[in-house]
Amino acid sequence: MDKFTVLEGVAAPLKVINVDTDMIIPKQYLKTIKRTGLGKGLFSEHRYRDDGSENPDFVLNKPAYRNASILVAADNFGCGSSREHAPWALLDYGIRCIISTSFGDIFYNNCFKNGVLPIKVSPEDLDKLFDDADRGANARLTIDLAAQEIRGPDGGMIKFDIDPHRKRCLLEGLDDIGLTMEKQGKIASYESKVRESRPWA
Template identity: 80%
Template sequence: MQKFDKLEGVAAPLRVLNVDTDMIIPKQYLKTLKRTGLAKGLFSEMRYQDDGSDNPDFVLNKPAYKNAKIIVAEDNFGCGSSREHAPWALMDYGIRCVISTQFGDIFYNNCFKNGLLPIKVSPQDLEKLFDDADRGSNATLSIDLEKQEIRGPDGGVVKFDIDPARKHIMLNGLDDIAQTQLKKDKIANFEAKSQTARPWA
């Protein structure tokens, strides 16, 4: 899993409440188990018009936000079903961080398993960050996970909380498999003792 330490980039303001995982990546894109190639389906029902052309009113289609690395989102982002393709699609597009006041629980957990940082902030801080994001490519946000800070283009700082264990796995790029491998010596010792105690097994 890709480590997350610091990130600086343009933040796209997504002023839509209750963006569920079907809106993030619609069901027709779920046939693959690959984590690549999903960027084209990200927010497809909002990004594209009926004829397949870009919807000029959607934030990620605006020139200032085409290379956004961060999304500032309204409440309850990632609610709905448990599809892990949602963080995969965001990552494949180039999004490494989503900031909101609240996330769907399953989506929130899936983000940490895939190297996408979800940051919870207060409604007041979210409005400040929306103001920054509204400036487009003329302003960037800087995120420092170690310090747990979001720094705006004018030097303003928003602090955020994160579970220490989740912070550790993000800083070190540890997915579930990598976390298990860290304990391989203990696992080997257990297996050896088990074999001695139960040689017939």
């Protein structure tokens, strides 16, 4: 998993409440177990028209936001069914951070396990960030995970809370497998003792 330290990028405003995981990545894309290639399906029912052409009204199709790496979203982002494909699709598209007032619990947990930082802020702070994100190509935010700060284009700063363990995992690029591998020495020692005490096993 790639480390998350400081992210500076364009923030796209998605002013839609209750964006569920089916909107993030529709069910027809769930056949794959690969984490790559899902970016094309991200918000596909809103990014594309029925004939396959782009919907120019969708925020990520607007020239200023095509390379967005931060999503400023309305309340209850990532609600609905459990699908790890949702953070996979966001990450494959290039979104490394989502900012909202609230998230679906399973989606929130899955983000951390896949190198995506979900940040919870107050409604007042979200309004400020929407104002920043509405600036188009000038809608650049800096996310400093170590300092737990969101810095806006005019020098404004918003602090955010994060669980210390999850913070460490993102800073060091540790997913569940990485955390297990940190204990490789202890695991090898235990297995060696087991083989000595139970050679028949």
